[in-house]
Amino acid sequence: MSVSLVQKYNVPGPRYTSYPTVPYWDEASFSPNRWKETFIQSFTESNTTEGISLYIHLPFCESLCTFCGCHKRITKRHEVENPYIAAVLKEWQLYCDLFPAKPIIKEIHLGGGTPTFFSPEHLEQLINGILSKAEKASEFEFSFEGHPNNTTRIHLQTLYDLGFRRVSFGVQDYSEKVQTAIHRHQPFHNVAKVTFWAKEIGYTSISHDLVFGLPFQTLDNVIDTIEKTNSLSPDRLAFYSYAHVPWIKGNGQRGFKDEDVPKDEEKRKLYEVGKALLSHKGYHEIGMDHFALEDDAMYQAFKAGKLHRNFMGYTASKTQLMIGLGVSSISDSWYAFAQNEKELETYYARLSQNELPVYRGHVLTEEDLIIRRHILNLMCQFSTSWQSDDLYFDDLPEVLSQLHEMELDGLLQIKPNSLVVTEKGKAFVRNICMAFDLRLKRKTPQTQLFSMTV
Template identity: 75%
Template sequence: MSLIQKYNVPGPRYTSYPTVPYWEEDFFSVDQWKKALKESFIHSNTTEGISLYIHLPFCESLCTFCGCNKRITKRHEVEHPYIKAVLKEWELYCELLPQRPQIKEIHLGGGTPTFFSPENLTLLIEGLFINADKAENYEFSFEGHPNNTTYTHLQTLYDLGFRRVSFGVQDYAEKVQNAIHRKQSFHNVAKVTFWAREIGYTSVGHDLIFGLPFQTLDNVLDTISKTNSLQPDRLAFYSYAHVPWIKGNGQRGFNDEDLPKDDLKRELYEKGKLELLNRNYVEIGMDHFALKNDSMTTAFQNGTLHRNFMGYTASKTEVMIGLGVSSISDSWNAFAQNEKTIEAYYEKLDKDELPVFRGHLLNQEDLIIRKHILNLMCQFQTSWENKKAYFPEIEQILPQLNEMENDGLLEIKNQTIIVTEKGKPFVRNICMAFDLRLNRKAPQTQLFSMTI
């Protein structure tokens, strides 16, 4: 049996621990979330600032590979009411918090943030700073669709303080684009990339996906060759997460047999990765690459890389507040998720209530395991030598880790795990060994995408 056959099992992507299916919602309340947030906020706000993730859910057409929360519409009159709702939610948080927030990071995600007009995006960002200030060395970023991001979008957001933008590319092959309903040309991607650099953006990223329907090795290599010609500062090279049982018809635009499987899918990644490494990119954590002089590369090398619900980030704040429908907030010792439908989200705001519908309060064990998983995801190593990092169940985990060591995926020395080069593609599996909640209660149905 190959390593891929052995370890290609359903598993979390670990943007949080505990993962959302294992949140203890029955022990959570909005009042407890408010208390946990205020406790963490003072320290975070005065030492590093806080982060904001803002979910802008609207898209004009459905991409059938997408697992995000979105609302498909061509009616742009939905923009202004939504911006007003997000600003009301932020106002409720500002009334709750004991100090004026210092915002270190903003990330606009979606959906399609550039569905919104530059004027409405200005209304949003300027509205945030009525009750907040920019922290020192702030970093603002957004996701742009190459087909509808205009020069005015880029200039407007630059003038508002944004210096990082990422564009969803996925794959340039026509057959693949038709299958995932994401038709965009290399010309469009090149155009917005050049515009961003002309305006002065210091970081332009491209998102690529391997494992898409009908995708071949030649497709992946051609996409990477075209991408290399533009030299984006950062690259995400994701494994397609096929979760149609969660996302319904959104991921049913093709058949399961149209997807590359196991060894072929891994070959798409390994040969694609080799091309990137040969072109001055450094592998950062899981599925991410950056140029050698990029701040994310520096953070990875310095051991300060962080991972949260927004993915990898070069800086860390203890508090991240999620605004907008389905957004998740993190106070480090608690998680809270907003209502998933726009109607329910608006309804709670109309009652002057935070639109939170579920969450989780982390116990001491959760915090220890969270740190180990973060270490593995961000640094490819972790240790329990320090008493604060030790937990009794590590003795039960060691047999799994020993088997992975025998397979060459990691090394165990002096109560420290170091993920090997061979083991990097299996880092999700290594994290799963530490996932006590998953190990204690294996899911009865498939909750997660495959790890490979």
């Protein structure tokens, strides 16, 4: 990749798990009652045709990984498990009381934190409690994130018996020096062990999460990590850019110096070499930072134009309504976003008052809904179109004018009624989306809100 392009386009930018992005939510016009109206509307429109998705945030971790940007609570006290499960099930009951019909669940994803911090018995209690109030869709998809160091065979078997077929293991990097810097010690044999267990039990999609741009990470580290990963043949991979945002995460990302983190051309080379290696091993790029083998459902969804992206990341099965349960979780009714309380004690207090623990959100305008569809198209299919009138917006000519320079740089092609990202441009898809981000352009942040795009 051209060094000049990296220098030119390496600017702070969103990852677009939502549009508008969280810093641009209009919280003043949001209210819990408005949120209830939108999720009931969305439920009525889509429950019988698509079903709904549940994201359940399990925030506890026994130790702090200093690369992590997720909301978590560090503790070794496992007596926190039972009251948290009870709280999540109470929150689910509050939603079920509002639904006009029995929910049909298409997706459940357990994220964290560390979901496998919880015992298999408590996870079984959680999932059975959720399903006791709902029906499963005919083609449901349940997934969870497993820590290689504490995921047991009983965890895997218990969740498999409950219907889980997808598991994602966080690997990051196998270098001991990098692992020490990010406080995430996990030897290769731990990852191999849980991967083989998952295959033996019958999981149909096993994913490994890798990260490039970590402190002290070298090109040799990335090559070694990908070679080791390939020996285990996971069905899909996430190859994320490390988001160095210590101004947001505080001391959690200050376990090393800024100069220890690869930047610009050095960081981009880690990605380019890693991507080439993955391609050589038979992995296809799908969306931003994600790769899958040809027989994986994620790749099939990408080829069919059905790949979707939300606060859970990329998914092969779209639902209009996603309910987030647990502390800090974000829900999406398509018409509005709502985020739960971030502090555990406040989350518990709201539930004790029989209130949905939502503390902020955003109701999308008509313009937001159009821009959201364009950004989703770009992030999921590397193309978008305004052939139909419902995808045209007044600022489109100006957006295309701003994209002209990227076209000259070979990053995209602008056609009469559509835009296609080139192979060269896939690395800059966040920059391309930023041209459509009207809220970002109308109110340039005065301080750095986002990680660098490269």
